Amino acid sequence: MKKVLTIAGSDSCGGAGIQADLKTFSAHGVYGMSVITAVTAQNTKGVFAVQDISPLLIIQQLEAIFDDITVDAVKIGMVSQIETIEAIAKQLKKYSVNNIVVDPVMISKSGYHLLQSDAKNSLIMNLLPLATIVTPNLMEAEAITGIKINSLKEIKEASTIIHKMGPKYVLVKGGHLEGEATDLLYDGSSFMVLPSERIKTKNTHGTGCTLSSAIASNIAKGLGFTESVKEAKKYITTAIKHSFSIGKGVGPTHHFYELYKKSGLNL
Numbered sequence: 289m290k291k292v293l294t295i296a297g298s299d300s301c302g303g304a305g306i307q308a309d310l311k312t313f314s315a316h317g318v319y320g321m322s323v324i325t326a327v328t329a330q331n332t333k334g335v336f337a338v339q340d341i342s343p344l345l346i347i348q349q350l351e352a353i354f355d356d357i358t359v360d361a362v363k364i365g366m367v368s369q370i371e372t373i374e375a376i377a378k379q380l381k382k383y384s385v386n387n388i389v390v391d392p393v394m395i396s397k398s399g400y401h402l403l404q405s406d407a408k409n410s411l412i413m414n415l416l417p418l419a420t421i422v423t424p425n426l427m428e429a430e431a432i433t434g435i436k437i438n439s440l441k442e443i444k445e446a447s448t449i450i451h452k453m454g455p456k457y458v459l460v461k462g463g464h465l466e467g468e469a470t471d472l473l474y475d476g477s478s479f480m481v482l483p484s485e486r487i488k489t490k491n492t493h494g495t496g497c498t499l500s501s502a503i504a505s506n507i508a509k510g511l512g513f514t515e516s517v518k519e520a521k522k523y524i525t526t527a528i529k530h531s532f533s534i535g536k537g538v539g540p541t542h543h544f545y546e547l548y549k550k551s552g553l554n555l
């Protein structure tokens with residue numbers, strides 16, 4: 289059984305963060321583990337409180353896993369603050385961890401700042417060089433590069449800038465584009481377009497978490513990097529197609545294994 293670790297925040301309503309990651313891992317048939325960086329009080333309408341886990345406890349969680357278990361891939365999500373980022377980077381280097389998917393989570397769909405504003409540069413300096421792939425949405429790509437993105441040309445420009453910061457692959461997600469939900473994958477020399485119809489739904493809570501966890505699962509299972517991203521794109525599209533309402537706001541994506549089997553996805 290392949291083993292995948294998420295290092296991320298807890299979402300009490302289960303649509304994003306650690307909970308979405310573990311559901312995605314299970315649907316892919318890989319064994320999921322978690323290092324919790326922060327606990328959020330959150331539902332489909334918003335984020336109401338955050339408590340960061342102490343850097344020492346984050347280090348202890350990482351050591352507990354890496355001292356004992358071989359980890360096939362890691363996904364990093366909400367990292368909150370500078371001390372958390374530094375602790376994670378130090379441990380990943382200490383244990384020479386490979387296959388790292390960094391989802392540079394900054395602001396929730398409901399508008400809450402999940403990354404403190406002074407921590408952006410630390411994320412860029414400490415986590416991007418360790419990343420096999422980084423998966424910013426449009427706003428995160430703008431924040432990382434400092435350029436405004438209004439066109440495909442600017443997405444390509446941003447991908448090139450982010451690639452120079454250290455990750456082997458850059459996937460700029462088009463969930464927040466007008467029209468089709470097309471993502472663009474850059475490997476440092478060429479671009480691959482990953483198109484998808486835009487599904488008409490308000491239930492997109494945790495889409496970025498789900499996509500990055502699906503990529504990590506596929507990498508752990510031994511798919512090539514490009515193939516891992518292509519399959520993950522199919523997974524997130526199916527997960528959004530079957531998303532549903534659980535409360536009054538933005539509902540979650542769907543992770544039920546049986547559904548994917550029926551959809552013919554090779555999980």
Ligand SMILES: Nc1ncnc2c1ncn2[C@@H]1O[C@H](COP(=O)(O)OP(=O)(O)O)[C@@H](O)[C@H]1O
Nearest residue numbers: 425461462463464469485486487495496499524
């Ligand atoms: N309405 C939608 N229809 C189809 N795909 C979508 C939709 N919204 C988001 N996606 C896809 O979900 C994935 C996550 O993207 P996005 O929502 O931009 O990330 P984030 O959650 O980080 O803001 C991407 O592959 C994106 O293209």
Ligand SMILES: Cc1ncc(COP(=O)(O)O)c(N)n1
Nearest residue numbers: 297298304305396397493494
């Ligand atoms: C703990 C946690 N991690 C990540 C997200 C981002 O997900 P979204 O952009 O869908 O709000 C979130 N809302 N909560």
